Amino acid sequence: MAKRYGTVCAVDGISFEVGIGEFFGFLGPNGAGKTTTVRILTGVIKADAGSATIMGYPAGSLTAKQSAGIVPEMANAYADLSGWQNLMLMSQLYGVPGREARQRASRLLEQMQLLPRKDALARIYSKGMKQRLILSMALVSDPNVLFLDEPTSGLDVQSARLIRDLLRELNGQGKTIFLTTHDMDEASELCHRVAIIRDGRIAAIDAPEKLKLATSTQHSIEISFETTVPEKVLASLPGVHAVKKTGDKYRLYTSAPGEAVVSLVETCRSCGLKIVSLNTLAPTLEDAFVALTGREEK
Amino acid sequence: MRLAGTLSWAQLRRSLAIARKDIRIYYSKGPVAIFGILFPVFLFLSFLVGRSFTVDFIIPGLLGMILFFTATAISPAVAPWEAQARTLERLMSCPVTVPTIVLGDIVASFLFGLVISLVPLIVGLALGISVSQPVLLALGMVLAAFCFSTLGLLFSAAPSTLPSTTMMLSSMVKFPIVFISGVFISLNELPSWAQGIAYVSPLTYFTDIARTCIQGEGHLSLAADLGALLAFTALSLLVAVKLHQRTMPRRI
Numbered sequence: 001m002a003k004r005y006g007t008v009c010a011v012d013g014i015s016f017e018v019g020i021g022e023f024f025g026f027l028g029p030n031g032a033g034k035t036t037t038v039r040i041l042t043g044v045i046k047a048d049a050g051s052a053t054i055m056g057y058p059a060g061s062l063t064a065k066q067s068a069g070i071v072p073e074m075a076n077a078y079a080d081l082s083g084w085q086n087l088m089l090m091s092q093l094y095g096v097p098g099r100e101a102r103q104r105a106s107r108l109l110e111q112m113q114l115l116p117r118k119d120a121l122a123r124i125y126s127k128g129m130k131q132r133l134i135l136s137m138a139l140v141s142d143p144n145v146l147f148l149d150e151p152t153s154g155l156d157v158q159s160a161r162l163i164r165d166l167l168r169e170l171n172g173q174g175k176t177i178f179l180t181t182h183d184m185d186e187a188s189e190l191c192h193r194v195a196i197i198r199d200g201r202i203a204a205i206d207a208p209e210k211l212k213l214a215t216s217t218q219h220s221i222e223i224s225f226e227t228t229v230p231e232k233v234l235a236s237l238p239g240v241h242a243v244k245k246t247g248d249k250y251r252l253y254t255s256a257p258g259e260a261v262v263s264l265v266e267t268c269r270s271c272g273l274k275i276v277s278l279n280t281l282a283p284t285l286e287d288a289f290v291a292l293t294g295r296e297e298k
Numbered sequence: 299m300r301l302a303g304t305l306s307w308a309q310l311r312r313s314l315a316i317a318r319k320d321i322r323i324y325y326s327k328g329p330v331a332i333f334g335i336l337f338p339v340f341l342f343l344s345f346l347v348g349r350s351f352t353v354d355f356i357i358p359g360l361l362g363m364i365l366f367f368t369a370t371a372i373s374p375a376v377a378p379w380e381a382q383a384r385t386l387e388r389l390m391s392c393p394v395t396v397p398t399i400v401l402g403d404i405v406a407s408f409l410f411g412l413v414i415s416l417v418p419l420i421v422g423l424a425l426g427i428s429v430s431q432p433v434l435l436a437l438g439m440v441l442a443a444f445c446f447s448t449l450g451l452l453f454s455a456a457p458s459t460l461p462s463t464t465m466m467l468s469s470m471v472k473f474p475i476v477f478i479s480g481v482f483i484s485l486n487e488l489p490s491w492a493q494g495i496a497y498v499s500p501l502t503y504f505t506d507i508a509r510t511c512i513q514g515e516g517h518l519s520l521a522a523d524l525g526a527l528l529a530f531t532a533l534s535l536l537v538a539v540k541l542h543q544r545t546m547p548r549r550i
Binding site: 043044065075076085137 | 308315316389394
């Protein structure tokens with residue numbers, strides 16, 4: 001598929017397949033083409049070239065839309081409708097019969113811990129409540145496929161965890177989930193496979209663990225001291241390629257973690273530095289992401 | 299054929315769901331309804347003050363103006379409002395077509411215009427006017443409310459996320475239309491060149507229907523008036539759908 005906006009090529013000939021029942025992550029820096037791809041797949045905009053099918057139906061067709069539940073990026077529920085009315089509206093737009101719609105809506109609101117506030121206008125919901133309502137709206141038609149664009153972005157820990165647990169449960173029931181996210185831990189924790197998109201093109205597509213190993217040979221050591229230590233002291237240690245200060249900790253990148261830890265401990269002993277904590281870390285999906293996208297997410 | 303029929307029926311029901319949503323969110327607010335009546339009434343009074351007209355002459359013009367202003371009052375701003383409130387993308391990703399969304403917005407506007415326009419009619423009846431052809435007047439009101447609502451959707455087709463832009467566009471068209479449509483001056487009293495201009499306004503035909511049914515005489519035959527309203531409705535519906543199909547994705 002390809003899509004241009006004027007001179008900007010938002011999606012540049014991407015091609016991929018997601019299996020039925022798969023939990024698929026779609027990652028990329030801001031402006032990489034994630035949302036444009038999701039909008040094409042959900043039928044909100046048309047591709048300039050190429051095509052996509054959802055459950056065998058052309059993307060954008062009524063049958064494809066009918067089989068999908070969608071949580072668009074930055075989408076809102078209708079602020080002047082209650083939570084219940086928002087769910088009923090979605091049920092009607094998806095043609096869910098009245099009694100079934102009411103049963104599903106009640107169950108979803110209870111699951112999302114929104115039942116006591118179902119008659120309150122959505123405008124007075126907190127951000128976490130709104131996002132849970134929007135997810136309920138996507139689920140009220142009992143779709144086979146779920147498209148979620150940054151569903152936990154900016155949410156409190158409790159709401160984010162509730163949504164992640166629910167997504168895991170839905171995937172366990174056989175639903176296909178297409179998740180766009182900035183949260184590498186979330187993608188690593190939930191997705192069977194992830195695609196990383198950069199400048200409108202797929203940079204890599206594989207299982208998170210395989211991507212971590214394939215794209216990053218570097219391990220890292222996370223260490224914190226009682227006092228501040230100049231970064232150049234740590235950078236000069238044998239086997240250490242780079243040092244980054246993160247909060248009150250230092251992260252030392254190395255391809256030989258054992259050797260680096262030994263020299264680190266010896267240096268600390270000889271310089272009289274007291275270690276508060278020390279951990280060795282395997283490559284993360286974030287490391288793979290940074291390596292593949294060539295820059296860190298802002 | 300059966301599938302197409304079922305699908306159309308399903309889409310029609312979804313249009314009604316969109317209309318209910320519009321009414322709840324945009325139309326069922328006290329200030330909107332009051333403004334829908336007060337604005338045309340005061341505009342009309344500002345023209346009439348100091349001049350003497352019979353109630354039979356005033357009511358058809360006032361009825362036409364209120365129907366026209368109310369049926370086009372809110373609909374031009376609905377699509378930009380939805381784009382601004384970030385609800386449009388969700389609506390577009392639902393299994394509904396663009397004509398379904400447009401029709402839903404039209405139905406809401408149509409019902410609002412029709413209900414509010416009953417007010418000047420009831421006032422007129424209370425003041426002693428008589429309606430010689432009530433069925434034809436009702437038919438004309440229904441047709442005109444639908445026609446003016448499609449015009450409202452035509453105004454909202456501009457690919458803007460700012461309601462002020464579409465409202466300004468609609469005001470630029472609506473005000474001149476009121477002055478050339480036989481609302482304040484009967485068509486029979488207009489010079490022939492002005493009558494020629496009046497024929498391009500759909501409001502002209504409804505005002506003429508109302509004058510025929512209330513005053514007992516109109517400028518054109520009822521069949522011609524109804525036919526013209528039907529033609530305007532079909533044309534503006536077709537153009538509104540085509541334009542929205544093109545501009546709706548550009549709003550998000």
